[in-house]
Amino acid sequence: MLGPGDDAALVAAPDGRVVVSTDLLLEGRHFRRDWSSPYDVGRKAAAQNLADVAAMGAVPTALVIGLGIPADLPVTWLDGLTDGFRDECAVVGASVAGGDVTRCDLVVLGVTALGDLGGRAAVRRDGARPGQVVAVAGRLGHAAAGLALLDAGVPARTDALERAVAAHRRPCPPYQEGPRAAELGASAMLDVSDGLLQDLGHVAAASGVRIELDPQAFAVGEPVLAAAKELAADPLEWVLTGGEDHALAAVFPAGVRLPATWQVVGRVVEGEGILVYGREMGRGGWDHFR
Amino acid sequence: MLGPGDDAALVAAPDGRVVVSTDLLLEGRHFRRDWSSPYDVGRKAAAQNLADVAAMGAVPTALVIGLGIPADLPVTWLDGLTDGFRDECAVVGASVAGGDVTRCDLVVLGVTALGDLGGRAAVRRDGARPGQVVAVAGRLGHAAAGLALLDAGVPARTDALERAVAAHRRPCPPYQEGPRAAELGASAMLDVSDGLLQDLGHVAAASGVRIELDPQAFAVGEPVLAAAKELAADPLEWVLTGGEDHALAAVFPAGVRLPATWQVVGRVVEGEGILVYGREMGRGGWDHFR
Numbered sequence: 005m006l007g008p009g010d011d012a013a014l015v016a017a018p019d020g021r022v023v024v025s026t027d028l029l030l031e032g033r034h035f036r037r038d039w040s041s042p043y044d045v046g047r048k049a050a051a052q053n054l055a056d057v058a059a060m061g062a063v064p065t066a067l068v069i070g071l072g073i074p075a076d077l078p079v080t081w082l083d084g085l086t087d088g089f090r091d092e093c094a095v096v097g098a099s100v101a102g103g104d105v106t107r108c109d110l111v112v113l114g115v116t117a118l119g120d121l122g123g124r125a126a127v128r129r130d131g132a133r134p135g136q137v138v139a140v141a142g143r144l145g146h147a148a149a150g151l152a153l154l155d156a157g158v159p160a161r162t163d164a165l166e167r168a169v170a171a172h173r174r175p176c177p178p179y180q181e182g183p184r185a186a187e188l189g190a191s192a193m194l195d196v197s198d199g200l201l202q203d204l205g206h207v208a209a210a211s212g213v214r215i216e217l218d219p220q221a222f223a224v225g226e227p228v229l230a231a232a233k234e235l236a237a238d239p240l241e242w243v244l245t246g247g248e249d250h251a252l253a254a255v256f257p258a259g260v261r262l263p264a265t266w267q268v269v270g271r272v273v274e275g276e277g278i279l280v281y282g283r284e285m286g287r288g289g290w291d292h293f294r
Numbered sequence: 295m296l297g298p299g300d301d302a303a304l305v306a307a308p309d310g311r312v313v314v315s316t317d318l319l320l321e322g323r324h325f326r327r328d329w330s331s332p333y334d335v336g337r338k339a340a341a342q343n344l345a346d347v348a349a350m351g352a353v354p355t356a357l358v359i360g361l362g363i364p365a366d367l368p369v370t371w372l373d374g375l376t377d378g379f380r381d382e383c384a385v386v387g388a389s390v391a392g393g394d395v396t397r398c399d400l401v402v403l404g405v406t407a408l409g410d411l412g413g414r415a416a417v418r419r420d421g422a423r424p425g426q427v428v429a430v431a432g433r434l435g436h437a438a439a440g441l442a443l444l445d446a447g448v449p450a451r452t453d454a455l456e457r458a459v460a461a462h463r464r465p466c467p468p469y470q471e472g473p474r475a476a477e478l479g480a481s482a483m484l485d486v487s488d489g490l491l492q493d494l495g496h497v498a499a500a501s502g503v504r505i506e507l508d509p510q511a512f513a514v515g516e517p518v519l520a521a522a523k524e525l526a527a528d529p530l531e532w533v534l535t536g537g538e539d540h541a542l543a544a545v546f547p548a549g550v551r552l553p554a555t556w557q558v559v560g561r562v563v564e565g566e567g568i569l570v571y572g573r574e575m576g577r578g579g580w581d582h583f584r
Contacts, residue, residue, distance in 0.1 A: 009500075010418050011315060011419075012313045012349070012407075012409070013315070014312070014313055014411075015314055016311055017309070019307070020307055020308055020310060021304055022306075022307040022408065023305075024358050024392065024406070025302035025358070026359065026394055027360055027394045028361065028402060028404045029396075033397065033398070056301040057302050068316040070317055070318030070360075070405075071318065101314065102314065104316055104318055106318050106319075107323065108318075108323070112318060112320075112404075114405075115404075116314070116360075118312065121304075126300075128300050129300050193301075194300075195301055
């Protein structure tokens with residue numbers, strides 16, 4: 005409604021409530037200028053926050069960005085970053101409403117996303133109940149596979165490997181599935197940013213339930229399988245523990261009819277923690293399971 | 295409505311629009327850990343963004359904070375910072391709704407404030423018209439005087455000097471005067487963050503008008519006068535060019551009856567730029583005037 009150039013921006017909030025999420029992203033820790041183009045950094049930084057908003061069941065409306073940049077940063081880098089923010093916002097019909105720029109020794113991005121619930125209840129983490137089913141939408145393990153390829157210095161010789169690396173550079177969150185899940189009656193939801201096991205662990209803890217996952221229910225993507233073969237790695241480890249794809253994980257009432265974009269991968273039972281392969285997720289991490 | 299701990303926070307926006315402002319604050323550039331307590335850093339960082347929201351005519355409702363902290367930062371420092379954020383929010387009835395914490399070599403604060411207009415039109419920078427009057431509310435020059443004392447290493451031997459240093463450490467923006475000015479019919483408003491001359495220059499440029507200031511109309515505060523005497527400086531330079539007090543400057547229709555919290559200090563005429571002492575504000579900065 006009123007964009008950059010004033011003390012503050014003005015964003016429509018027709019619902020009478022506004023969903024807001026913020027993240028701080030640092031060069032070297034969250035992105036590398038030698039691994040990702042400025043355009044991809046912008047898209048990824050935007051995607052991460054827009055996905056948080058979608059995971060509440062809201063439609064993202066706007067981003068505001070606090071930007072720290074080194075004095076010697078090329079203007080073309082800044083242009084690419086801005087284009088990336090704009091284009092990722094456009095995917096969901098949101099816009100960049102404002103920002104703040106300051107000098108910094110490294111590139112720092114303070115990204116805040118706003119969203120509108122359109123009359124829906126916010127879908128929190130604490131609503132999972134025994135008897136319900138757990139489902140996921142979007143990619144899982146792609147970004148982790150791509151990062152592993154980059155880490156190992158393995159060239160992306162095939163289309164599948166290239167897609168894994170591309171997934172690390174630019175996530176593709178299933179934004180529209182957030183509000184859709186809310187309308188389908190999701191009782192808990194989050195965006196998978198730290199890995200499915202860890203993030204579902206938050207749902208289990210907040211809801212006071214146990215979540216049992218069926219590893220064989222996951223449709224593992226071709227890029228993940230190709231990267232696993234290339235690096236002699238376990239593809240399911242990336243699927244279950246990889247972050248950065250910003251898939252959505254949600255809990256639905258039993259018997260719900262889900263669209264094909266959602267895969268049922270587990271169920272909610274009495275108890276606590278996460279159960280995979282009949283063993284409890286513990287401090288040992290992934291190795292503990294196999 | 296829903297605070298920290300989920301993917302995103304939920305904030306009431308009864309107006310159906312939300313005002314949003316974001317800033318990135320960096321240790322070394324925007325604050326120094328050896329000059330300010332963590333509590334004061336939190337209050338100041340919050341105040342800066344809450345004042346931006348008030349300057350649109352809105353009542354601040356919430357802050358979200360992206361926080362970068364070094365691994366060796368004492369927990370007590372973080373506690374003090376959090377207390378500062380909370381207490382400054384409490385001044386305006388807002389709350390800290392959420393945040394994000396990440397490791398960083400220096401302390402980085404990405405602060406975003408939200409606010410509600412309560413049905414009022416947003417007061418922008420481009421609404422000043424010839425014939426209107428310019429008024430200010432809040433302190434001017436106090437923070438700049440305090441910073442000059444700190445820079446010079448002058449001990450705050452008197453109460454007045456101590457108040458100047460305290461004003462640098464913790465601003466005291468006249469938050470309630472923002473919505474009040476909007477209700478009194480302000481046609482343009484901003485919070486003074488870079489200095490009154492520079493910030494009113496933005497109003498003049500955006501509105502296509504000239505602003506004439508009367509230097510003798512300013513009630514210069516005792517801390518400013520005391521610091522000027524101590525450092526043999528010009529107190530009016532701090533008043534007209536000092537930032538960080540987050541006073542509000544607004545343009546009102548001629549003949550408006552303003553409460554005592556607002557001082558009329560100038561008028562809007564045809565033309566461009568800022569006129570002080572009958573001379574135009576130019577690239578020469580303050581020295582150019584005297």
